Amino acid sequence: MTASLNYQDMIRTLEGYWAERGCVLMQPYHTEVGAGTLNPATFLRCLGAKPWRTAYVEPSIRPSDGRYGENPFRFQQFWQYQVIIKPAPEDVLDEYWQSLEAIGIDLTRHDMRLVEDDWEAPIIGAWGLGWEVWLDGTEVTQWTYFQQLATLDVELVPAEITYGLDRLAMAVQGKRTAFELEWAPGVTWGEVFRENERQWSVYNYEEAPVETLLRRFDEYESECQQLLDKRLPLAAYDQVLKLSHAFNLLEARGAIGVTERAARIARIRNLARRVAQVYLELEAEDVAEPAA
């Protein structure tokens, strides 16, 4: 391998690669999401029968994965590169392999494997079948053919390609820890984000206000319902995201028991389903996305 790409160049290369293949380049969403899947550019756009291709970076927030910046492999915020190809063409895997070549991975020199991984996200009533993509044993991508979203069967089966940028960069750069990754010339991942991990871990585990979050949970839920009654599914969906993040924080604070956990997940899932239904109703009336 020649001089390997740094983190930001790897992202820029992926952006270029997928833009050339007809993807609409989106940006990270402005509200916390646990995965790029929750960004409306995936969750909502994968509903219905309209073709859609998109690619974007998503800083994904998972409060319970924080390790105060002490563990070089677990973070409460990690970086995904999310690609959606809807419907998935026959050669969609080849498009993916070529994207790895584009960032400097010689597929014949590495041990590339597709290892069964059935994905599900109960909080949004979604599941699909696919793989973890292994590069010499490291999971660098989560690959899923969506089957259901918001408990509804998808009309066109999309391929969701979620690159784990931190791990991919470690493989590309041959670095042992994420902290050592070169983010930009002369600047490491650790310099940019390690302190961020420490502070947010303190917040997630120790400072996030449980009572307030519980109250907000109810508020987000009722606001979501009101917005659905007004048939504003895009605005209502943001409340689903806020609910999901509040739930994740409450979990990190250890404030949710097992039974209650299932009940709260069901409350969020029901709203996600209603959002999807109203979104599809409006799309059928062709007013949901006048620009589409």
Add this chain to the structure above:
Amino acid sequence: MPSLLLEIGCEELPASACYEAEAQLPALCLEHFGREPDELFIGPRRLAVLVRDLPARTEPVWVKGPPEAVRDRAAVGFARRHGVDPHQLEVRDGFLGIELPGQDLRDALPERLDAIVDGLAFSRTMRWDDSGLRFPRPVRWVLAKLDAETVRGDHSFGHRFTQGRIEIPSAEEYVETLRAASVEPDAAARRAQIVDTLPEGWSDPNGVLDEVVHLVESPIVLVGRFDERFLELPRRVIEAPMQKDQRYFPLGGPGFAVVVNGGDPDVVLAGHQRVLENRLEDAAFTFERDLRVGIDELANRLRAITFFAGAGTYADKAERLVRLVERLGGGEATLEAARLAKADQASELVREFPELEGHIGAEYARLAGYPEAVCAAIDEQYLPDAGGGPLPTTEAGRVLSAADKIDNLTTAFGLGQRPSGSRDPYALRRAAIGLCRLATEGGLAIPRGLLDDEVREFVEERYEGLLELPIEFLRAARASSVAELGQVAELARALAALDDPTLDRLHTAYSRADRLAGKSEGEAGAAVDPGLLLETTEVELARAVEGVGAEVQGALERGDPRTALERATALGAPVDRFFDDVLVMAEDAAVRANRLRLLLDVRDTLRLVGDFAQLQR
């Protein structure tokens, strides 16, 4: 006669789907080609069959129609459906029907190839386009060759990254063509390659080999080492990520073997080594965090973890375990182990690797300085973890294991979660079998009184499958008054060992006494009155019942069902003589009441060692 090759090309299938296809393809070929395949090629990217010597024409097929008796009403419709005249229908075995002539193989093939692809049934399938086909992963090509002729598709693919599209010259050249394209299509050959090249001393504690065979098309075994500082971790903490996350094979010490699918060995091995060290680093990090919390504090945290909705927290469960252990006669070490048994449910490591439960709790207890007996019991509490798996090796382990299983059963049954049919999500059958084996093989005294009626029935029913005895002996023994679970089995064995004349005699004595006196229980006296015993045989029987009854009771109280049964058999002869000589239904009401009481005493004494009515005589 020609050879047929059918290859279904897929994106990488899960190993479980490969095994499902492997099990079904022979029967599907038999159904649609009239013969089982000569070769079966199963792997992640292709499912293929090779069928040799196919007849040039397919066999005629008999299509069975309606019964001849309804010819008037049904013949016309049936004939029309099959495109023939009603008068062409034949009769076989009382049914109308039509023999469809055999077809030329080439004409029949398309439909039959489809039937095989569509006929595979998988437990988990998906769709990927609008074809309507469902499969575990997308089907990307189908190739069928009849000798050198291509009858479906037109090419295959070699190794995913080093080879592209390939031509298969003929059905018989399939294997060699693929091997030249870096694919070993034969699962057995891949397995042999892997097993033969794994270095001496490899192990597979979690059983990942079956999956690994279907994770590669071109297996190469590489041997790596991880940094020795990780050897300070308990063996299981090293093996869990190695096997569960990475599907590597431990080699002992800092060695591991990985089966790869290609690449430059130096580059590939460096990557696998790095990822394993990262995983171990992560496990070590988690392990140390748990250790800093310590097993006692982990046990305190159980208060926040629900055991089973409706059955409280793990802390509640730990309290129940302590009480059960007391009632099972467990000593100090076992009580301590019960208190700490579930502490590791609060650990981060168990959250990540649930299969470490018990083992890691034992490790944390050991590092906190608890006595070895306590740690061993925590370690062994889930044994036996398979129907025929090993039992705990220590007494404390057996007691704790029994307590845990009793609590699981009692809790689940109490919440209406009894297993039904094949649905047994909490593995209660396995728990019940474990309990039975702890009582018999483990020699553990488990009072039957510890089990609620419903649970006791369920547990004791497991002996029916566990002991190689006619069920009747078990049913008889289960109705006895033995005090402990293991004694049910012991008594059933003793019953089965009795000779037939003895069994006959007990059965007769019991049933006659029950038949005669059982329905007149209201008429019977409260107790046998010696003054009303008139006949000699009557006096003799009364004396026998009194003596035998006391002996049987005594033997049962000593926990000796064999002797109890043996003593009970002594009632056979006096009962026989009684029935020969004495008229039970005497004219005098007081005498009659006394004799009925005597017979009831006979029945109840026998019943202490079993319900003899269960025996089929």
